[in-house]
Amino acid sequence: MFGKVDCSILKENRQVLLKGKRSSDNCYCLESNLISCNLSTSEQIEMWHQRLGHMNYRDLKVLDRLNVVRGLPKFGKKVEGVCGPCQQGKQTKSMHKKGKYLSTKEPLELIHMDLMGPIQTESLGGRRYILVVVDDFSRFTWTYFLREKSEAFEKFKMLCVKIENEKTSHIKSIKKIRSDHGKEFENAKFENFCNSLGISHEFSAPRTPQQNGVVERKNRVLQEMARVMLLSNKVPRNLWAEAINTACYIGNRVFLRPGTKQTSYELWKGRKPNVSYFHIFGSKCYILNDRDQLGKFDAKSDEGIFIGKVVRLQVDEEDDLPLNRVPPLDSNEPAPWVRKLHDKDDIIRDVREGVRTRRQIANQISYTCYTSQIEPKKVDEALEDEFWVLAMQEELNQFERNEVWTLVPRPRNTNVIGTKWVFRNKSDEDGNIVRNKARLVAQGYSQIKGIDFEETFAPVARLESIRLLLSISYVYKFKLHQMDVKSAFLNGLLHEEVFVEQPKGFVDPHHPSHVYRLKKALYGLKQAPRAWYERLTLYLVDNGYSRGSVNKTLFIKCTKDELFIAQIYVDDIVFGSTNQSKVRQFVDVMSHEFEMSIVDGEFWIATHSTIKSI
Numbered sequence: 001m002f003g004k005v006d007c008s009i010l011k012e013n014r015q016v017l018l019k020g021k022r023s024s025d026n027c028y029c030l031e032s033n034l035i036s037c038n039l040s041t042s043e044q045i046e047m048w049h050q051r052l053g054h055m056n057y058r059d060l061k062v063l064d065r066l067n068v069v070r071g072l073p074k075f076g077k078k079v080e081g082v083c084g085p086c087q088q089g090k091q092t093k094s095m096h097k098k099g100k101y102l103s104t105k106e107p108l109e110l111i112h113m114d115l116m117g118p119i120q121t122e123s124l125g126g127r128r129y130i131l132v133v134v135d136d137f138s139r140f141t142w143t144y145f146l147r148e149k150s151e152a153f154e155k156f157k158m159l160c161v162k163i164e165n166e167k168t169s170h171i172k173s174i175k176k177i178r179s180d181h182g183k184e185f186e187n188a189k190f191e192n193f194c195n196s197l198g199i200s201h202e203f204s205a206p207r208t209p210q211q212n213g214v215v216e217r218k219n220r221v222l223q224e225m226a227r228v229m230l231l232s233n234k235v236p237r238n239l240w241a242e243a244i245n246t247a248c249y250i251g252n253r254v255f256l257r258p259g260t261k262q263t264s265y266e267l268w269k270g271r272k273p274n275v276s277y278f279h280i281f282g283s284k285c286y287i288l289n290d291r292d293q294l295g296k297f298d299a300k301s302d303e304g305i306f307i308g309k310v311v312r313l314q315v316d317e318e319d320d321l322p323l324n325r326v327p328p329l330d331s332n333e334p335a336p337w338v339r340k341l342h343d344k345d346d347i348i349r350d351v352r353e354g355v356r357t358r359r360q361i362a363n364q365i366s367y368t369c370y371t372s373q374i375e376p377k378k379v380d381e382a383l384e385d386e387f388w389v390l391a392m393q394e395e396l397n398q399f400e401r402n403e404v405w406t407l408v409p410r411p412r413n414t415n416v417i418g419t420k421w422v423f424r425n426k427s428d429e430d431g432n433i434v435r436n437k438a439r440l441v442a443q444g445y446s447q448i449k450g451i452d453f454e455e456t457f458a459p460v461a462r463l464e465s466i467r468l469l470l471s472i473s474y475v476y477k478f479k480l481h482q483m484d485v486k487s488a489f490l491n492g493l494l495h496e497e498v499f500v501e502q503p504k505g506f507v508d509p510h511h512p513s514h515v516y517r518l519k520k521a522l523y524g525l526k527q528a529p530r531a532w533y534e535r536l537t538l539y540l541v542d543n544g545y546s547r548g549s550v551n552k553t554l555f556i557k558c559t560k561d562e563l564f565i566a567q568i569y570v571d572d573i574v575f576g577s578t579n580q581s582k583v584r585q586f587v588d589v590m591s592h593e594f595e596m597s598i599v600d601g602e603f604w605i606a607t608h609s610t611i612k613s614i
Helices: 041-051 057-066 084-090 149-165 188-197 209-232 237-254 264-269 358-369 379-383 386-402 463-476 528-542 580-593
Strands: 006-010 016-022 028-030 111-116 129-135 141-146 176-179 200-203 284-288 301-306 313-315 405-408 419-427 433-442 480-485 515-518 554-558 563-569 572-577 596-599
Touching: 006 028, 041 057, 111 149, 111 209, 129 149, 129 209, 141 149, 141 209, 141 237, 149 188, 176 209, 188 200, 209 237, 237 264, 379 386, 379 419, 386 419, 386 433, 463 480, 463 563, 463 572, 480 580, 528 563, 563 580, 572 580, 580 596
Parallel strands: 111 176, 176 200
Antiparallel strands: 006 016, 016 028, 111 129, 129 141, 284 301, 405 515, 419 433, 480 572, 480 596, 554 563, 563 572
């Protein structure tokens, strides 16, 4: 719009964008106080949106309206736009609407399924996965424990058979199931089975667990209940399956179905549940021993811990006890697991000495109380457990006794080998955990041939040789014995200069950058087996024992009337003689040079055989 002295540029809605004045040469000059004066309002909004760090348009409008900053132009009422980078950098999933409490009208109209796992710690039965199945209408829950994911299909078939047997007027057949896209659910066998029964199978969208939220929430409830029950009574972690099972059993009977005033059990069974018989998980219980011939003053029951209503108990005994009722429980207060530090020699006998009977249950309980039942996967976990710390300290004490290494400044331009802790529970012949063993090993894969090691070969006895030795002892009527060399590889002498890092958790605070120079072999070194074999061979030959010309792990000493024979299997030695004095002499010779342990004759390396079985 042009006038005699000025002009104005208007928008379609008559809003003035720019003004100008007429000059002496009859030209109109526009006023441009702002750099962005020639931009449209939408372009200004976009520019200031980027200038202010991609501030969202709603906040930009607030700044414009409240006038709390200077230098910001007026945008008017319409402040909006679409920014591509903001969509890419800020986009989130839309909120999922809360579903109806009662979306189904009867049991089994829809069931939800999900698989939890793998659990780091194996259960008592060797399971690592949990199949959780929830009925949508009643929220009644079933749990199944699996070794592998592939077992989910068989467990689902078992559930279908169970439900078929429980059919009533209000419990019919499964109509629809819902799960994620896990291959344990989405496969041909599962699909064919569902089609044969007329079951519809729904899948949640990928990476959208909210669409199967009923069972996802149930997973959390079961985990939290089980975790608290394990922690409250300090129950061994490998009983997590029993804790999950108990949590499911309790939850079915005490949790109200959202949207109703009834428990899941009542909606499923049609009657109110009874909880008067419930006991504290992990509480002390006593199992009547009615199968053994007990002495007049022997204990009539064994002590255990209650681990659920499914009449299954964890006892320190070699056999499962047949139970037809819940044993007496002391569950008014949880039974704490007391940890006391005593000299093990005063408490625990050698598990390999003598004949094992039920009267030794006290010793087994001692092993359970003074050893950790869980094998840690990481050093940090082990350092939090006093039993594993003691095991690690014992390993390092063994290094000191054997003079394995020396702490030295870190050498320059030299390969320093890393170290790693390995944790194992040692068991006796009946599978009872009797010892926590921590082994510090070298990461031999980083060794350089020609620098850190040369020869690595060491002969190992074949299993056939050990069986042949058993046959010889049977023919010549002499008893065989077995000895272990404790930390055998630590006795092997090194000819190379090898450096290793300080073990994690036991770094010298005064010399944290120092390393250890090895004098003797360490487990994990490539030359460790050969170094140990050479040391043992040289020692036996020096003491008058002859090495076999073909079997290099066989050592004998014989006269016209006497025969002594020993078979070496890495750090295990099986030996015997027609003269028992030669056996005692060999034990004395070995014990003089190495730290040895005698193994019961009924627990053989690899074969688990006895003389009677030949």
